[in-house]
Amino acid sequence: MPKSKRLSANMEDYLETIYHIVSEKKAARAKDIAVRMAVNSASVTGALRLLGEKGHINYAPYDVITLTPSGETLARDIVRRHEILKDFFTKVLDVDEQEAEDTACKMEHAVSPTIIDRLVRFVEFVQICPRGGEEWIGGFRQFCEKDDALSGCENAISKCLDDLKKRQRQFSRAKRETITLESLEAGQVARLIRVKGKGTIVKRLKELDITPGSIIELENEDADADRINIKVRGYHLSLRKDDFSKIELEVIPQT
Structure with missing residues (x-):
């Protein structure tokens, strides 16, 4: 704008x-x-x-x-900026949720689209990279809290390399496992391969620039309403049951 x-x-x-x-x-x-x-x-x-x-x-x-x-x-873009910043503060920087919420409210008005997109990609990288995830965040937390923060650095690097080699072996042995959205569990992430067929969901994802390769996280299911809530590229989307089978995903091997 x-x-x-x-x-x-x-x-x-x-x-x-x-x-x-x-x-x-x-x-x-x-x-x-x-x-x-x-x-x-x-x-x-x-x-x-x-x-x-x-x-x-x-x-x-x-x-x-x-x-x-x-x-x-415009409102959806503002909300997206807020959620991306909050996710970065809580999931990467391990900041208290309320402080992350308050800070995101202040920063969401000034951050550029380029920075927002990079933050999205970085959070995705942390989620899928064998050197990232909860253990990596836990190591960062210790780094912030301990005076002798570097004492465990060598062990952390060694573990990262072991995890990487294990992930590479697992990925090379495994066949490409393709699933649909309803097969995911809450909190699980997968890579988008394609959206089959036509309809509103195809148009909606295209408008949001959600393309093959995007990382999708299942947030929760609303069984009563036959809906699934997902997060992708900083957007929180609620999808109808009719759309579940149209979204084809690739499982990301876990260590």
Whole structure:
């Protein structure tokens, strides 16, 4: 988005809040926004008028508020920036979740698309690389907490090399195992091979630039609603049961 057309950080906060409320309730009201953002009604009214004038929301006094297509696209990008930053702080830097949340709120307005994409790729790298994962994060935690942080460095490097060799042997012996989305367990990651057929899901993933090679993580299942919630490229997506079998994945060998 051209710099002259960018929203201020404050307006992005309002749009992000509206997005979350609309996601939960299908529409937002001024009082809902005021309560969630802990601001007065006059501030909310001013923000809604501005967002309405810019074409990001459908707004009329005393009526419910919904997002326009442009507003939804912009809000989704803001939410994605927030989630990517928070993931990086918690999963890579091992920062407390609340501190990560607060810091992501402040940084999401300034970080560039290039940095966001690199953070996504780095988190994916940590998830799938044999030198990454929970053990690697645990080593970083010890590095931060201990005065004699480098004493275990040699052992850590040795273990990384052993894990890498084991992963290479396992990968070379294994046939390419292809699964569909419903075969994943919560927290498991896999690499996208392709999306079969046509339909809304194919178009949606293409719009989000989710292509073969993207790393997909299954967050949880909603059995009652026949939906699966996944995370990919910083987006949190809820997919219908009809779409599960269309997404073909490659299992990433684990050590």
